[in-house]
Amino acid sequence: MDVLFLKKYREDRMRNFFIFFIIAISGCCSVIDNKHIGFLPEKLPQAVAGEAFYATIYTNGFPVTWMSFVNDGVYLNEYIEDGLKIKLISPREDNSESRGVIEISGIPLALKSFDIHIVGSTVGTQCPGLQFSKTYRISVIKSDNESLKLSLRDSDNHNAMTKCLGRVI
Numbered sequence: 001m002d003v004l005f006l007k008k009y010r011e012d013r014m015r016n017f018f019i020f021f022i023i024a025i026s027g028c029c030s031v032i033d034n035k036h037i038g039f040l041p042e043k044l045p046q047a048v049a050g051e052a053f054y055a056t057i058y059t060n061g062f063p064v065t066w067m068s069f070v071n072d073g074v075y076l077n078e079y080i081e082d083g084l085k086i087k088l089i090s091p092r093e094d095n096s097e098s099r100g101v102i103e104i105s106g107i108p109l110a111l112k113s114f115d116i117h118i119v120g121s122t123v124g125t126q127c128p129g130l131q132f133s134k135t136y137r138i139s140v141i142k143s144d145n146e147s148l149k150l151s152l153r154d155s156d157n158h159n160a161m162t163k164c165l166g167r168v169i
Contacts, residue, residue: 036061037100037122037132047108047140053084055104057118062130063098064091067120075119082110084138098123108140 038060047053059067068075068088077088089101100120115135122130 059100
């Protein structure tokens with residue numbers, strides 16, 4: 001009788017353990033339901049035409065496995081827009097860094113605004129990974145420096161001549 005009791009006791013314990021284990025694992029997705037990728041800063045500072053500009057965009061929250069930015073439907077890791085270089089620093093292909101970092105630097109030449117559309121995904125385990133996107137706007141404004149305005153005008157004339165002649169002068 002004791003043998004049957006012990007066998008039944010073990011079966012009950014094992015069944016209860018498996019039920020608890022399955023609930024615990026499947027419950028992780030509902031516990032981590034607020035999957036979130038945040039971006040810092042919330043918006044980029046204005047750039048001043050002809051003056052050095054530098055900004056860094058960071059992700060926070062879940063680890064990022066893939067990230068890029070999109071320009072005209074093409075996924076890019078580096079791009080130059082009117083004097084500003086936009087470059088993906090991480091995540092790296094070897095997965096040594098798990099946060100997304102994009103660096104924007106250079107000297108803007110044109111007075112205009114343009115968007116940087118960032119896309120990416122997070123790690124998936126027993127829960128599926130998360131797809132994310134964010135659009136930043138960079139606005140280039142006029143400089144108050146009069147000599148800088150003249151050099152920018154000369155730069156614009158040089159760019160127009162280059163486009164017209166099809167070669168660098």
